[in-house]
Amino acid sequence: MLALFIRDMRLGIRAGGGALVGVLFFLAVVAVVPFGVGPDLNLLARIGPAILWIGALLASLLGLDRLFQADREDGSLDLMVLADSRHMLALTVATKCLAHWTASVLPLVIASPLLGLFMNMEPVGIAATTLTLLVGTPAIAFVGAVGAAVAVSLPRGGLLVSVLILPLAIPVLIFGVSAAYGAVADPNPFLPPFMILCALTLGFAVVGPLAAALALKFGLD
Amino acid sequence: MRLIAENLGAERGGEPVFSGVSFELSEGDGLVVTGPNGSGKSTLLRVVAGLLPLAGGAIRLDGGGEDWPDLQAACHYLGHQNAMKTALTVEENLRFWQEFCGAPHMEIAEALEMVGLPQVASLPFGYLSTGQKRRVSIARLLVSWRPVWLLDEPTAGLDAASEKQFAALMAAHLQDDGIIVAATHIPLGLEGVKALRLEGATRC
Numbered sequence: 017m018l019a020l021f022i023r024d025m026r027l028g029i030r031a032g033g034g035a036l037v038g039v040l041f042f043l044a045v046v047a048v049v050p051f052g053v054g055p056d057l058n059l060l061a062r063i064g065p066a067i068l069w070i071g072a073l074l075a076s077l078l079g080l081d082r083l084f085q086a087d088r089e090d091g092s093l094d095l096m097v098l099a100d101s102r103h104m105l106a107l108t109v110a111t112k113c114l115a116h117w118t119a120s121v122l123p124l125v126i127a128s129p130l131l132g133l134f135m136n137m138e139p140v141g142i143a144a145t146t147l148t149l150l151v152g153t154p155a156i157a158f159v160g161a162v163g164a165a166v167a168v169s170l171p172r173g174g175l176l177v178s179v180l181i182l183p184l185a186i187p188v189l190i191f192g193v194s195a196a197y198g199a200v201a202d203p204n205p206f207l208p209p210f211m212i213l214c215a216l217t218l219g220f221a222v223v224g225p226l227a228a229a230l231a232l233k234f235g236l237d
Numbered sequence: 238m239r240l241i242a243e244n245l246g247a248e249r250g251g252e253p254v255f256s257g258v259s260f261e262l263s264e265g266d267g268l269v270v271t272g273p274n275g276s277g278k279s280t281l282l283r284v285v286a287g288l289l290p291l292a293g294g295a296i297r298l299d300g301g302g303e304d305w306p307d308l309q310a311a312c313h314y315l316g317h318q319n320a321m322k323t324a325l326t327v328e329e330n331l332r333f334w335q336e337f338c339g340a341p342h343m344e345i346a347e348a349l350e351m352v353g354l355p356q357v358a359s360l361p362f363g364y365l366s367t368g369q370k371r372r373v374s375i376a377r378l379l380v381s382w383r384p385v386w387l388l389d390e391p392t393a394g395l396d397a398a399s400e401k402q403f404a405a406l407m408a409a410h411l412q413d414d415g416i417i418v419a420a421t422h423i424p425l426g427l428e429g430v431k432a433l434r435l436e437g438a439t440r441c
Contacts, residue, residue: 098286
C-alpha cells in the first residue's frame, strides 16, 4: 500500500502529473474575485471564507477524473482488481485517494492562508478557513473517487465526474463555510459545524472507497 | 495444483463469444489458445482471470493451499497494455509492482537481465521502444512469483531473438511447476504444451 502511495505521489508531482494545475486554478479563481466585486475591503473580508472554499472545491475537482482513468488506460487497473484478495480493492482506492489528496489538494490548503490575505481576512478567519479546508477536502477526494470510478470508461468524463459528485460535495461546502464563519462572526458557533465536517470526512472515507471499488469491479470490460 | 475450467462460456454485449470451453492443467502444463481475430482469445483469458463475468460453466484452482486461496491471487496477467507508467523509470515501475504484488521472486536487475535489458533500469519507461516496453512488462512476471501466468499476445512487438528468449523463460516457468495459459496467433515456440483452438462465433 505504501508502494502505491509513493508511486501515485511521484506521478502527481512529476511532469504531466498536474498537481500544480490545481494550485494555479485556485490562485486564478481567488485572485480575480476582488476585481469582480470591487475594492470593498469589508465585503471581501465577509465573502472571503466562501470564496476560498468554492475555489478549493472546484480546484480539487480538477484531475479527479484521471484518478482511475490513467491506470485503466495502461492496464494497471486490471492488475489492481486482480490483487483484490491480497490488497482489498477498497483499500487500494482509499490509498489512491489519499495520494491524490496529498499531491494535488494539500498544496491548495497550504496556499489558502496567502490567498486569505488577498481577501482581506482576519488572522482568525484565515486560520479557521485553512483548518476547515484541511479537514474537509479529503471528503471531496473520497466522494470524487466514486464519480471517477463510475465514469472510468468514458474518455471525456471530466465534467461528468464533477457534475456527478457536486451534489454530494455540497454538504461539505456548507459545513466548511459555516464553521469558518463561526470562528469570526460572534453569535455563530464554530465547533458544531466543524464536528459535522469531521464526521462527513470520516463517513465518506468509509463509504466512498467501498462504493468506488464496487463500481470499478463491475465496470471492467 | 490444478487449474480446472469446465464448460466456460462468455458473452460480450449480450452476444455469445464462445461456449463449452473446457480444459484442465496441472503443474508444469501450458495451454496455447489460438484462433482467428475476434474468436474470443482475450475474452477467455479475462474470464479466467476473473476480470469478466462468466456466462456459463465454472473455473477453479485446486490445491493452491494457503498461499494461493483463489485463482485471482495466483495469477499474473499480461494483457495488451503493459501496466507501466511512462513518467516513472523502469526500475521504479518494477519495484512498485514487486512491492504491490508481494511474493518477491527475482531481483529487479536479475529480471531485466533475463529479458536482455540490463542497461535500461534508470530510463523513464516512456523512452523505450515498443519491443523494449513489452520486455520490461515481461520482467514484471519475474519479479514476483505467481504459479499461473495468463499471457495475452505476449510476443506482440518482440523481435525473433526476444521471442526465443521469452520461450526459454516460459519453459523455465513450466519447469518450476508453473502453469501458463497463453493466447496468441504466432507460434510461441513452446514444446509439449496443450493446444486449444477457438473457432469463433458463426457470423452471418
